[in-house]
Amino acid sequence: MSEAVAITGVLGGIGLALAREFQSRGYQVIGLDLREECEHEFAYFQLDVTDRVECEKTFQQIRTHYPKLRYWINNAGIAHLAPFLDSSVESFDKVMAVNFTAAVFSTHYWLTHFKAYGGVVVNISSAAGFIPNGDMSSYVASKHALVGFTRAVQMELDFQQSLASTCLVTPGFVKTEIMQVGSKYGLPTKLSSFATPPEKCAREIVEGVLKGEKEIVPTVSGKVMTSLYHYMPFGSKLSGLVYKASKKLR
Secondary structure, eight states: OOOEEEEESTTSHHHHHHHHHHHHTTOEEEEEESSSOOOSSSEEEEOOTTOHHHHHHHHHHHHHHOTTEEEEEEOOOOOOOSOGGGSOHHHHHHHHIIIIIHHHHHHHHHHHHHTTTTOEEEEEOOGGGTSOOTTOHHHHHHHHHHHHHHHHHHHHHHHHTOSOEEEEEOOOOBSSGGGOTTSSSSOOGGGGGGSBOHHHHHHHHHHHHHTTOSEEOOSHHHHHHHHHHHHSTTHHHHHHHHHHHHHHHO
């Protein structure tokens, strides 16, 4: 039996592209998502990642049926795009629950399991985990939290010389529904050409994961944006200028 990888949010965007890329390399894929039906050729579990009771049940099933699970990928994510003061606190909480809190729960569960033989939890964050942007405060907050959390956990694992590890992934613009291209607060249509196809992004992620990299920045836009933000003296101001420019393009 070949090694297995489990992917949340598997039925679209980066998740589906990851599933296909891993399958092309001979891995068993276990997909998890909200929809009842899945027409793709991999094992599938319907799951709300914010429901801890159901997560416990499903995770135990996966452990029983796929003892060679090597990678758990927290990819499920949502975005609420609107100015903060025009949004409800409930919408903020929902984004945090899916993008961050659910990942914390599954990271804890699977690292506890993986420490016996060396599995990896991969957390899909975003360049938005480093760079603030207006009209997406809840998404930015959730991704910033996921970056800090994953790095802190890996620091502990390194100190403990644990067999288990994490991998932090921070893509830039990717052509998925979460970008809401052309919508009032989404990526302007004129900038859509800067977005990377999910298949290319997934290929970069899988190659990095299989090499054992602890942090991966896939997509050209991700590499450029994070480099400018971190290493240029004007990086913190640049994000504000980009936000203002994008508003004019809508």
